[in-house]
Amino acid sequence: GGEVRFEDVSFRYDQRRGILRDVSFTAAPGSTIAIVGPSGAGKSTISRILFRFYDIEQGRVTIDGQDIDAVTQASLRQAIGIVPQDTVLFNDTIRYNIRYGRPGATDAEVEQAAKLARIHDFIVSLPDGYDSMVGERGLKLSGGEKQRVAIARTILKNPPILLLDEATSALDTQTEKEIQTSLKEISRGRTAIVIAHRLSTVVDCDEILVLDKGRIVERGTHDVLLAKG
Ligand code: ADP
Ligand code: ADP
Numbered sequence: 001g002g003e004v005r006f007e008d009v010s011f012r013y014d015q016r017r018g019i020l021r022d023v024s025f026t027a028a029p030g031s032t033i034a035i036v037g038p039s040g041a042g043k044s045t046i047s048r049i050l051f052r053f054y055d056i057e058q059g060r061v062t063i064d065g066q067d068i069d070a071v072t073q074a075s076l077r078q079a080i081g082i083v084p085q086d087t088v089l090f091n092d093t094i095r096y097n098i099r100y101g102r103p104g105a106t107d108a109e110v111e112q113a114a115k116l117a118r119i120h121d122f123i124v125s126l127p128d129g130y131d132s133m134v135g136e137r138g139l140k141l142s143g144g145e146k147q148r149v150a151i152a153r154t155i156l157k158n159p160p161i162l163l164l165d166e167a168t169s170a171l172d173t174q175t176e177k178e179i180q181t182s183l184k185e186i187s188r189g190r191t192a193i194v195i196a197h198r199l200s201t202v203v204d205c206d207e208i209l210v211l212d213k214g215r216i217v218e219r220g221t222h223d224v225l226l227a228k229g
Helices: 044-048 071-080 093-098 107-116 144-159 173-187 220-229
Strands: 002-011 020-027 034-037 058-063 080-082 161-165 190-195 207-212 215-220
Touching: 002 044, 020 034, 020 044, 020 058, 020 215, 034 044, 034 071, 044 161, 044 190, 071 080, 080 144, 093 107, 093 207, 093 215, 107 144, 107 173, 144 173, 161 173, 207 220, 215 220
Parallel strands: 034 190, 034 207, 080 161, 161 190
Antiparallel strands: 002 020, 002 058, 207 215
16 A cells, blocks of 8 residues: 555635645655655645645545545554654653654564664663653754654654655755665655655655646656756
């Protein structure tokens, strides 16, 4: 499973102009598609619609052929894992923050996810209890470290669909490169929808959609779009 489909989706927040106009795309199970476009193009709106924060005005959105209106919030959240741009962590231990991805996971499973996300050192090198409180009373994590916690949480959750909403755009170039590698690893075998500002930051996608003022203005592979300029 893991097919995501938008069919002629139109949307507006209020009575103003259309924010999305006739947006259609299919992310096949296991594929990676990128949605690229300038600020205000409507990229985040697509992710909000996928989570049913808003109802569309026209068109159809399906997951594995099922209309998302007919999917419960609980199963939507099960099906889609999001790695956002700015990860907000709970004021608790890193273990707690990772385990949130799948309450009931064993310590060994939490540690395995932490290893894959390369945040393992933070949960083993400090004594338990004091260990690694996040927030005011504890560790100050960098943006990249927070993203690693978010990635570990998503690994533990193991969703068929990943939504990466400018997941590394708040990071410096070196950290971005490192996190990008982790993101590519966890995208393997899942459907991934990558939201990005710039074409140049998108790597290894099956299809790229260029969104501008709510419309898909170009679509194709990386090579084809770069050749067009
Ligand atoms: P992007 O993610 O590509 O930067 P967004 O999807 O966030 O774009 O926004 C698309 C357009 O919708 C923008 O013009 C933005 O100002 C507008 N917009 C976003 N959120 C709201 C909202 N809650 N109410 C009204 N307009 C909004
Ligand atoms: P900037 O704000 O610097 O332009 P973007 O908003 O374009 O950055 O961010 C691009 C996002 O897409 C980053 O989170 C990057 O890590 C991610 N990304 C690009 N290609 C892939 C991929 N194939 N798999 C997973 N993540 C990807």
